[in-house]
Amino acid sequence: MTPPAASASHLVLIPSYNPGPRVYETVRAARAVWSPVWVVVDGSTDGSAERLQEMAAADPGLNVLRLSRNQGKGAAVLHGLDRAAAAGYTHVLTMDSDGQHPAQLIPAFMAASAAAPDVMVLGVPVFDADAPALRVHGRKVSNGWANLETLWMGIGDSLYGFRVYPIEPLRRVMRGQRWMRRFDFDPEAVVRLCWRGVRPVNLAAPVKYPAAAEGGVSHFNYLRDNALLTWMHIRLMAGFVMRLPLLVLRRLTARGPAPR
Template sequence: MPEFCPTILIPTFNTGPILVETVRAAVASGFPVRVVVDGSTDGSDACLIEFEGRPDFKVHRLETNQGKGAAILHGLRAALSDGFTHALAMDADGQHPADRIADYFQLGQQHPEATIFGSPVFDSCAPAVRVGGRKISNFWANLETLGWGIDDSLFGMRLYPISPLIEVLDSTCFARRFDFDPEVAVRLSWKGVPIINMPTAVRYPSAEEGGISQFRYLRDNILLTWMHMRLLTGFFLRAPWLAFRGDNPLLHLSPSAR
């Protein structure tokens, strides 16, 4: 198996017309693209017919909505069986910049053992509640990993080595919905997978631009609170080992934003 053979993985659920823009930009990068339609009911996935038939493009469809983590896990298993070693997760809602895909893959090729975590660079249009609220989750994630180096626990643009991520997801019945990004960040850190933070501009498209958010403030914050309560239990069980294992060996690598 090659050491580094990447694909782009885009889960989508009722993303609306912006889905085709996201996929078109990803396809234009020249790298293989996979889209996992997570039980969408708005007909947005009909636009994907534009890309079907391309040798570097695949669509996987789940009959019912199972959550972001479950959709990504489905895509990971399929990608692994097709010989891919790494997957760059991108949201379908236009938040993540396709012009950074090559940068993620370049760094991933240099460090195939690592996960490349996007570290969001917000502009003035970013909702204050989203910018400020994530600081709480980031605090707990870094406590639960004893400072393994997670700049942002919620940002979804990440390049994962596929096999370790599947192992992490197979080890828990959680991390299948909005809790996916922060929970796998902590669990990959517990496994000792190195993390490199990649500063990445994040965009929040307006409603006029077709922006649609699946984030629900009360529901998802309750989910995150419950998740961190669970992870704290796991942290206390692992704390002696985490304290003596040393630092993230790639923590000093933090590429500049472009």
């Protein structure tokens, strides 16, 4: 297979923390369809950083960045954003390292972003029969809050991390406040970007939850992570109330078709 030509504007960014062996398959699948691919190793202690660096040494389309200690998904993404901006890139596609996200759809998401550089391209998960019911139904709560907080600007799914961001608006959002550094990064990012006028475009994308026997690793903690999400939405609702007149005005003066 001919390796993909390197993009000068869009890169794949994969935050990774103790991901298990599926990370290597994830990286190979992403590299098969896109270049460059960057992995931010967020203080992993499972030996994956060393093997990923060995892969990068033999692959000019792969770059591995390492954080000395675990700081959280949002912090890892921000580190990658800063390095990408310094290198001249304008957009990143974020995806998880554990095999949940569909690498084969990277080109389609990148094409949608290139066609409308000012938008964020959000994956909307398509679940299979094996998806945990708690994950499938529990996300409806966060999605409902996110759509209320943006006056229904069109967020198809607030939690699914397979998405393309314009780098500079997201960097400004994250540098402007001290949150968005851990698990709750994804929903807060889309809400705050909507507040800044970055329109969401939604594309369907399958999601898998690999079992432990298949090498699947989950760091989700029901009580801790739902507490993080609750505190995040309390913060966002406070911001929503302050921005409500502007959001209403924006909705009333909006032109063109509603976001897909």
